[in-house]
Amino acid sequence: MTEHDDDRPRQPGRTVARSDPGRAMAFSDAVIAIVITVLVLDLRPPDTEPGGLLAGLLDEWPTYLAYAASYVYLAVIWLNHKAAFTRIREMDIGLQWANLGILATLALVPWPTAVIANTARTGNLADERVAVALYAIIGALLCLSWLVFFSYLARHPDLTHDHVDDDYFAHERPRALIGVLLYLAAGAAGVFIHPLVASVIFLVLPVFYGITSHGYDQGPSFLRRGAGSAKSS
Amino acid sequence: MTEHDDDRPRQPGRTVARSDPGRAMAFSDAVIAIVITVLVLDLRPPDTEPGGLLAGLLDEWPTYLAYAASYVYLAVIWLNHKAAFTRIREMDIGLQWANLGILATLALVPWPTAVIANTARTGNLADERVAVALYAIIGALLCLSWLVFFSYLARHPDLTHDHVDDDYFAHERPRALIGVLLYLAAGAAGVFIHPLVASVIFLVLPVFYGITSHGYDQGPSFLRRGAGSAKSS
Amino acid sequence: MTEHDDDRPRQPGRTVARSDPGRAMAFSDAVIAIVITVLVLDLRPPDTEPGGLLAGLLDEWPTYLAYAASYVYLAVIWLNHKAAFTRIREMDIGLQWANLGILATLALVPWPTAVIANTARTGNLADERVAVALYAIIGALLCLSWLVFFSYLARHPDLTHDHVDDDYFAHERPRALIGVLLYLAAGAAGVFIHPLVASVIFLVLPVFYGITSHGYDQGPSFLRRGAGSAKSS
């Protein structure tokens, strides 16, 4: 029950167990697809008296907002996952577990989403504070799992493709760390100021993250890290 | 955390971040497979008194009809998705989000389906009007997401395969737009005339769409857009 | 929004819309994987008083049996699906819909399974008759969807690989037809004799089907249809 380089017989001298990222990518895709879909499928017909359907549907607006925010968040994560894996040449057992850590925290996202949607319906302020704090903790954990993933890749440049800058993943770490801090700050703001403040930050953060993350390479050329030099090396 | 052309080193001069559609296709397949299956799996044993199972099962007929209609609708969407992606050579971040928009609205379909099935059971006319209006809005949103997708591809012909007509996706736009209008019209008919009218249109629309969509190229040759000329170009 | 031979530019003269079975296979795998897994995941902790867990778990034995039978049934279907698709070279829109028909009826299986498990718990004989009749109808529908699939392939030998006997799928039809009749007969036996008779047949049928289906080619050589001659043609 081990994982070694049987599928790459061209390197018989290697002793460390490694494998092609193909199956890990397909597995991750399946997990993210399930989480993002189940999140949307969690929308159920409201439990209303006959004649009360319209009011029941309109009352659910915080739910719609919460699910939209989480959908965008998970979509951004999938795009980042896809982008990261185009740079990975092979995986060792440490990277497998780092990836499984991302998948575990990512699969948690629908849970605080449902908790926030629930408390928004009942409208108890103490519960709303707890709910945004929970969302903030899961959001921070998710960024933390990316920080671990990037750090592992930064310390193991031999796992990436030859044309990837050796310090590419080292440069990704601050972005993940900032995510950890921003989610914790949003949670603190939700607890000590007002849950609505946290909710707005939860809505804005993934959008901002999505734009900047891809703007990084697609923005004005002087902002782009030397992709050309990486390729020529 | 960006997406660029690492996986296609043969085009070192490109600066815009692009990727192979393979993983987006697999991800979409997984999402559509989950939605279409969960839709069917939503059928549950009726909650009846001992001895009342037969009556309970027969009473559920609007549910069976609603699920059959949504299944055909989602199957038509999957076939169209598959057909569209055979024409896509590579994806940029805009096309990724256009595709994620289709997946998000598509995953919403089981929700109004369950709402319609619920109201059909209770038989409150006001609720039935709201339910068909909701279904119409989601149906229109789904067609709208396809309109955005086709428009994006029409404006970016460099993302499609060489043998695809430059105006292929421009020609697909009216079909999506007509879908938006037909779903809204069906919803209006359901609200102002009778919910049953809307339900019949919801049942017929996907079937009609499915037939005409494929008849487009498979019908008599004088109806087919010049596939030959596209290929010779 | 059509499906034609863009992905196989080597046959520019073809006018009928066809596609590679790859994505249909992946989609079918995903649907069957979801159905078979959700079936098992439907097992929930019994709703018992404190201290009553053991009795609660033991009382569920008809559920375990029902799920085991459906799991084996779905597993046999997946193996048959896989075996059929190794013979399919390309798919047209008719075959796509025949396959979507199999997937739709297959996804229904957990529903009568749960209905049977429910009635077995309450022990009302009238309900048990209805439940086995429902299971028989879904089982027959599933065999019917295979009959349609095989008939379509029998009438379109150009969709199969060159080394497949032209009458291979014609020879598969009787097996599907027998399945339709056996499920209906089991249902009738359940209604007119006793539900237990039907339940036993439901348990035995997939096992018998699974064994004979693969024995067809793996049994003594004089039972095997001329695979060699098919290959030499």
Next chain:
Amino acid sequence: MTEHDDDRPRQPGRTVARSDPGRAMAFSDAVIAIVITVLVLDLRPPDTEPGGLLAGLLDEWPTYLAYAASYVYLAVIWLNHKAAFTRIREMDIGLQWANLGILATLALVPWPTAVIANTARTGNLADERVAVALYAIIGALLCLSWLVFFSYLARHPDLTHDHVDDDYFAHERPRALIGVLLYLAAGAAGVFIHPLVASVIFLVLPVFYGITSHGYDQGPSFLRRGAGSAKSS
């Protein structure tokens, strides 16, 4: 409806039905991805009075622990499954059923996990004993399904890649057998000593299994089975 070597026409003389492991691997990945994700998605907002959310969330700690343990267990299984399949060249019908056996027992894991989490909440000692016994039985069954899988491969060395030691899978059997015994021992300790003892073993076992399993090949070289000699053969 059979499975033979159509997809590998290069061996026309073979009479036994065999197939490429590709589709079985994709199917297994999908099943494991669904099980591991649904396990996490099973976390729901606690059903609390307004203002009681924090206490409700904190009360759920046994649930979090139970899900964490099962997640790690399923992740270890996926890694082992992936590692085993890199050694498999082709599958016959017996190996297909052995794999379907692993998938069936693996999909059962969320069930005793939820049962344990439930009883931990109610705190009835008799129920807790039953719950850990159930978990132990499912855990033992899962190891047993691996034992069957390894034994089948040990008896059919022709199904593995040429560079795999003929006794590789024979050597894997004791590890699976030890798993059966350890889970049964943990269950017995839970019933006759205290459920907490079993719970701790359930938490530790997968971690221990995960480490030793991969340490097997990655540990000091004198512990590694002669991978080099296997390759030279």
